Amino acid sequence: MPIQGWTLREAAQRFCDHVNYVLTRTVTQTRLVVFEVPPRIQVTFRQAGQPIEARLQTRFGLMRLYLGQVCESVTTPDGMHELRTIGYRYTLTPGDTTEPLLRWEYLKIPPAGALWCRHHLQGPVELQIHEHSVSLNDLHLPSGYVPFEEVLRFCIVDHGVPPLSEDWDAVLRDSYERFKTEFTR
Amino acid sequence: MTPLPEALQEAIEKGELTEAQLRELIALEAQALGLTYEEAVRRARDRCLPKNHIAADLELLVQLLPA
Numbered sequence: 212m213p214i215q216g217w218t219l220r221e222a223a224q225r226f227c228d229h230v231n232y233v234l235t236r237t238v239t240q241t242r243l244v245v246f247e248v249p250p251r252i253q254v255t256f257r258q259a260g261q262p263i264e265a266r267l268q269t270r271f272g273l274m275r276l277y278l279g280q281v282c283e284s285v286t287t288p289d290g291m292h293e294l295r296t297i298g299y300r301y302t303l304t305p306g307d308t309t310e311p312l313l314r315w316e317y318l319k320i321p322p323a324g325a326l327w328c329r330h331h332l333q334g335p336v337e338l339q340i341h342e343h344s345v346s347l348n349d350l351h352l353p354s355g356y357v358p359f360e361e362v363l364r365f366c367i368v369d370h371g372v373p374p375l376s377e378d379w380d381a382v383l384r385d386s387y388e389r390f391k392t393e394f395t396r
Numbered sequence: 397m398t399p400l401p402e403a404l405q406e407a408i409e410k411g412e413l414t415e416a417q418l419r420e421l422i423a424l425e426a427q428a429l430g431l432t433y434e435e436a437v438r439r440a441r442d443r444c445l446p447k448n449h450i451a452a453d454l455e456l457l458v459q460l461l462p463a
Contacts, residue, residue, distance in 0.1 A: 220411060246411045248418050248460045255453055260400040260408040262425070262453035277449040281459045298459050300452045310447045322441060348447075 213293040219284045222292045223252040226282070229386070230254065230359060234265075236382040237363045238372050241265035243278065251297065255279035264304065270371030277302040277311070278359060295319075301362045303370075310335055315357045327351035360387045397428035397450065418460055425454040437461070 214229075216222030227245035234243070241264075244257040256263045256278060264275035278301050282294040297319045302311035313334045321329055331351035338345045360383045366372040367379060376382065400408075404420055407413050413421065419433065426436030428450050436445070440458040445451035 223411065244408060246408050246413050248413050248415060251460045253456055253460055255456065257408065260405040260421070261397050262449055264449050275449070277452055279453055279456045281456050298456060300456060302449065302452060304449070311449075314447070314452075322443060 213285075213295060214282075215287070215291045215293045217291060219247050219249055219252065219292045222284065222294050223247055223254075223282075226252075226294060227254050229389070230278075233360065233363070233382055233386045236376040237374055237379045238267055238366050239265040239276065240375070250284045251281055252284070252294070253279070253281050264302075267366055267370070267372045269366070271305065273306050274366075274370060274372075275302075275304040276362075276366065277304070278362070280359075299357075299359075301357065301359065303362075303366070312336070315354055315362065317356065328353040330354050330356055358387055358390065360384075360390075398424070400424060415462065418457065422454060422457050422461075425450050425457065429454070 214222050214226045216225055223245045227243050231242050234241070241256050243254050245252055245254045256265055262279075264277045267274045267276055280299040281297040283297050284292040285295055287293050296317065299315070299317045301315040303313045304311040311334060313332065315332055317330045319329070321327070328351045330353065332347070332354045333351065334347050336347040338347060364383050367374050400421070404417055407417050422436060423433040426433050429436065429446060431439065436454055437458055439445045440455045443455070445455060
């Protein structure tokens with residue numbers, strides 16, 4: 212889902228501003244911060260420079276949301292900087308526990324020799340497979356590319372996070388479409 | 397995690413880090429996890445850091461390092 216700008220800064224800020232707008236209309240006022248280390252950028256929740264999580268009140272109690280993404284700039288023939296996702300990490304962590312219950316991950320370039328699915332879901336969830344008890348942490352459950360909008364929708368619809376605006380569904384749908392059209396070549 | 401040095405905070409707020417500042421940020425997050433810079437980078441690349449949000453962030457920061 213490339214996003215463009217005449218400079219890396221412009222493209223990065225455009226991406227960050229958009230996601231922050233969606234966040235403030237859906238689940239949290241906690242803001243993402245973007246910085247560049249050319250030719251790459253990182254976007255994540257930060258406060259005073261430190262990584263933080265957004266606190267969400269769900270029907271199961273407190274949950275903490277982490278969103279983080281790394282993108283790389285590719286210069287197009289017309290001189291625009293276009294962002295390509297190198298990796299993302301979205302996590303949901305219950306209450307005061309440290310380990311996330313669910314981790315959606317993507318790595319464009321996995322470690323050498325790794326043959327597992329690059330878009331996957333993991334978490335400390337026990338699965339019973341015949342007589343074997345297997346943790347989802349030991350598997351790489353294929354997830355396909357997970358748009359951040361779908362994680363926010365999951366928080367609202369399945370976890371009961373009170374949406375921050377009446378038009379949250381339209382905001383998520385519009386954002387998803389915008390990434391597919393305006394932000395995508 | 398200990399507060400970041402002011403210059404590093406300012407660089408993050410301005411939206412641009414030098415490679416040296418990126419390494420400084422990685423070292424501080426590694427310290428918060430009880431690891432050295434070298435251990436943290438190695439474990440991030442091997443995907444065997446602890447499972448918390450600082451480690452998740454650190455793993456993404458390592459992806460910003462030049463290959």
